Amino acid sequence: MVVSASAQAGQLRILAFGDSLTAGAGVTAEDSLPAQLKRRLVADGFDIEMINAGVSGDTTAGGLARLDYTLSAGPVDMAIVELGANDMLTGVDPKKSRANLDQIISMLRSKGVTVMLAAMVSSANWGQAYKQDFDSIYPDLAKKHGVTMIPFFLEGVWGHPALLVDGVHPNAAGVARIVSKITPQIEKVLTSMGATRLASPK
Numbered sequence: 001m002v003v004s005a006s007a008q009a010g011q012l013r014i015l016a017f018g019d020s021l022t023a024g025a026g027v028t029a030e031d032s033l034p035a036q037l038k039r040r041l042v043a044d045g046f047d048i049e050m051i052n053a054g055v056s057g058d059t060t061a062g063g064l065a066r067l068d069y070t071l072s073a074g075p076v077d078m079a080i081v082e083l084g085a086n087d088m089l090t091g092v093d094p095k096k097s098r099a100n101l102d103q104i105i106s107m108l109r110s111k112g113v114t115v116m117l118a119a120m121v122s123s124a125n126w127g128q129a130y131k132q133d134f135d136s137i138y139p140d141l142a143k144k145h146g147v148t149m150i151p152f153f154l155e156g157v158w159g160h161p162a163l164l165v166d167g168v169h170p171n172a173a174g175v176a177r178i179v180s181k182i183t184p185q186i187e188k189v190l191t192s193m194g195a196t197r198l199a200s201p202k
Contacts, residue, residue, distance in 0.1 A: 011047040012195055014038075017063065017070065017104075018082030018118070021153065022054030024175075026165030031172035036179045037186070044183070045197030046190055051076065059086045060100035067107055077193065079108050080186070082118035082153055084137065091126055094133035101137060105145050114193055116186065117142050118153040148189055150182050 016022045016034040024032025038050035053070050055062065063083045081104060087097040101117070108115050119138035122131040142149035154170070156177055157163045163174035170178060 011049060012077040012190065012193065013049045013051060013075065015051045015053055015070070015076040015079040015113070016082070017053045017067075017079050019054060019058040019063075019086055020056035020169060021085065022080075022082050023052065023056045024054065025056050026169040027172050027175060031175060033170075033175050033178060036172075036175050037183070040179050040183050041187070041190075044187060046187070046195055047198050048190075048195075054082075057086060058083065059090075059092065060084055060097045060104070061087075061092075064100045064104050064107075067104055071107075071111060075111070076113055078114045078116065078186075078189065080116045080118060080150075081105065081108070084120040084134075088120060088122045088126075088134055091130075094130065094137060097134065098137045098141065101141055102144075105141060105147060109145060109147075114189060115145065115147040116150060116189060117147055118150040118182075120154075121152050148185060150185060153178065153182075156181060 016037070022033055024035070029035060032052060032054075034050045034052040034054070038048060041048050041050075051073075055066070060083045063081075081101070083101065083104070084097055105115050105117065117138055120134075122134040124131060138149055141147075157170050157174040160174070161167065163170055163177060165171045
């Protein structure tokens with residue numbers, strides 16, 4: 001196992017790379033997913049820097065186009081890739097979405113970044129064939145690249161009006177539920193990277 005220099009030193013830089021769900025549409029900066037996730041990880045004893053690289057309305061193509069620029073700001077140890085929902089909403093060919101995410105993961109891994117892939121699922125609007133092709137993107141790419149997949153990112157939030165700002169984006173409570181769901185997986189990966197807790201979990 002290769003342990004990054006920053007992991008050995010203690011602090012790790014985590015890149016939250018996604019669309020409006022990452023950027024924090026409809027909530028304050030303090031209630032965005034990267035902010036809430038950082039607070040949870042710090043409370044659990046991890047020394048991390050969280051970078052909010054979410055862009056509202058972004059697609060997998062947009063993410064791929066801006067990845068080099070995003071990484072030019074400095075090295076990162078882990079990237080949580082959360083893209084694809086806007087592709088699905090606009091009916092982008094799943095083959096294109098798959099190819100874009102494939103390249104994003106490959107570029108990150110070529111720079112020594114540990115990748116976690118947040119899965120999306122398609123509505124039935126585009127038909128079952130589209131849904132099957134789209135939904136298979138995430139487990140297929142996770143298996144191909146040997147990366148950890150976070151199951152449906154909005155699981156437990158989607159379809160629950162009390163947890164949504166506008167029927168689509170999570171409110172602060174919705175974000176908190178997502179953070180509670182994904183934190184155990186993230187902490188498991190951080191530990192596998194050589195990160196150590198500064199204190200016992202609270």
